[in-house]
Amino acid sequence: MFKVMTGKQAAELINDGDSVSINGFGSVSHPDEIDKAIEERFLDTGKPRDLTMIFASGQGHNKKGAYADRLGQEGLVKKVIGGHFALMPQIREMIARNKIQAYNLPQGVICHLFRACASNKPGILTKVGIHTFIDPRFGAGRLNEISKETWVELMELNGEEYLYYKTPRVNVAIVRGTTADPSGNITAEKESLIVDALHICQAAKANNGKVIVQVERLSTNPANPRQVIVPGVLVDAVVLAPDQKQTISEIYNPAYSGEIRMPHEQINRVIDEIREIDRRAGVAKERSYASMIIGRRAAQELRPGNVINLGVGLPEMVSIAAQERGTINDLIFTIEPGVIGGVPSVGGSFGASFNPDIIYSQASQFDFYDGGGLDIAYMGAMEVDQKGNVNVSRLGDKVIGVGGFVNITQSAKKVVYCFPFMGGGLDVKFDNGSLTIVREGRIEKFSKEVQQISFSGNYATKNQQPVLYVTERCVFSLTIGGLALIEIAPGIDLHRDILGKLPFQPIVSDQLKTMDMNCFTSP
Structure with missing residues (x-):
């Protein structure tokens, strides 16, 4: 039978050496009151110690000591197995300084491992991650020198290569809902996401562990069984947090939870408000004219009815370009934590969607992705080489993690990478039909x-997957021979502005085209 208790009391249920999974996506649907209680208990008593943190989605808001990053205290955590670390500065620093063991596995794989843990399966077999740094031939997802364990193995089945991911043990689940009924059944009527709530609770119970749930309120009436996301039979503790926010940027937006349908004009106003909140907080990045060019060119790959995924950052410009073109209502947006349809939110509310068609589990979303459900995926790129390989997961000692990137890019029918030719201060202008580099990045x-x-890149060409690399001055496509230059912006000099600034010689198409003029001017 569950008990209603304070965050402090709930934190005392966690023992030294426990394996803890905290639900949420960024700041969305995150049980932050329990994070605070665990941190406070550790700072006061030195307990619990040596925890293993297991999470699929990125946790936090890229602010030191916020959300799950509160657990980034030396001695509190000894190991992390996660999908994305960019939003957790303290934990990233601990990884870089070899203070904790750290393993990066694909987001979709980890949420499927929660299901495997829930049913006492030893692991899962998949092709996701082959020929990436998660492949044991290229590092097995280990992030520093003290990380020696092997969580993934290469296997051959019927003449084909697969990766076998071992199931980690979860024995403490920390999740969030909206309401707990008298039997401890948890509903999520005001939540914009479910993420992995049910599966990590089932996983903890399969290991005779504890389930702690943060909710906004208690109800004296039994819940509608169709609305229950976690049954009371799994719940040990309920922590009341009447002031919990839907996201870090918004207290409650009923268009995220499906309570109302918001008109498109109002959606645009709300998105502008969120961007302004992030700008004032210093976490927003102003998008340049070069970014708009990239978004417009990338959006030309869209077709009516496409099911798409937009990565974080510059790919957001694709939706802005689709709005310009008047085609945004012809597209079906998806977000990896478990949303199909509607209009994805931005900034601190990223993960939520206005007017979604469905909000379901993250594991089910990655079933859809891994099964080839995406027509096209738009992703950013931190680093690209001559073979078409892309790095988004690590820059020097800075650990970022792949998140859902590996699942999405290996399984989508088409991938379009969106990034500036040179980063950091690039400035361009378009006059008299020509693009000019005013200041190089x-x-x-x-x-x-x-x-x-x-x-x-090699794995993509083997699978005959179409891949484009779109910059403000040129477009490359992926071929068996590596990157091929297929388009160049008007006014850009092939040798001075492109070939002379590449550390390798790409293939230059015999039918090199000029980029569409609509990329440079508003429709």
Whole structure:
């Protein structure tokens, strides 16, 4: 039978050496009151110690000591197995300084491992991650020198290569809902996401562990069984947090939870408000004219009815370009934590969607992705090499993690990478039908060999997957021979502005085209 208790009391249920999984996606649907209680208990008593943290989605808001990053205290955590680390500065620092063991596995794989843990299965077999840094031939997802364990093995079945991911043990689940009924059944009527709530609770119970749930309120009436996301039979503790926010940027937006349908004009106003909140907080990045060019060119790959996924950052410009073109209502957006349909939100509310068609589990979403459900995926790129390999997961000692990138890019029918030719201060202008580089960027995006393979060009060509690399001055496509230059912006000099600034010689198409003029001017 569950008990209603304070966050402090709930934190005392966690023992030294436990394996803890905290649900949520960024700041969305995250049980942050329990994070605070665990941190406070550790700072006061030194307990619990040596925890293993297991999470699929990125946790936090890229602010030190926020959300799950509160657990980034030396001695509190000894190991992390996660999908994405960019939003957790303290934990990233601990990884870089060899203070904790750390393993990066694909987001979709980890949420499927929660299901495997829930049913006492030893692991899962999949092709996701082959020929990336997660493949044991290229590092097995280990992030530092003290990480020696092997969580993934290469196997052959019927003449084909697969990766076998071992199931980690979860014995403490920390999740969030909206309401707990008298039997402890949890509903999520005001939540914008479910993420992995049910599966990590089942996983903890399969290991005779504890389930702690943060909710906004208690109800004296039994819940509608169709609305229950976690049955009371799994719940040990309920922590009341009446002031919990839907996201870090918004207290409650009923269009995220499906309570109302918001008109498109109002959606645009809300998105502008969120961007302004993030700008004032110093976490928003102003998008340049070069970014708009990239978004417009990338959006030309869209077709009516396409099911798409937009990565974080510059790929957001694709939706803006689709709005310009008047085609945004012809597209079906998806977000990896478990949303199909509607309009994806931005900034601190990223993960939520206005007017979604369905909100379901993250594991089910990755079933859809892994099964080839995406027509096209738009992703950013931190580093690209001559073979078409892409790195989004590590830059020097800075650990970022792949998140859902590997699942999405290996399984989508088509992938379009969106990034500036040179990063850091690039400025361009378009006058008299020509694009001019006013100030070149400081950061090279192209390299002979990427530091870490998050996407394998060779594996993509083997599977005949169409891949484009769109920049503000040119477009490349992936071929068996590597990157091929297929389009160039008007006014750009092939040798001075492109070939002379690449650390390798790409294939130059015999039918090199000029980029569409609509990429440079508003429709």
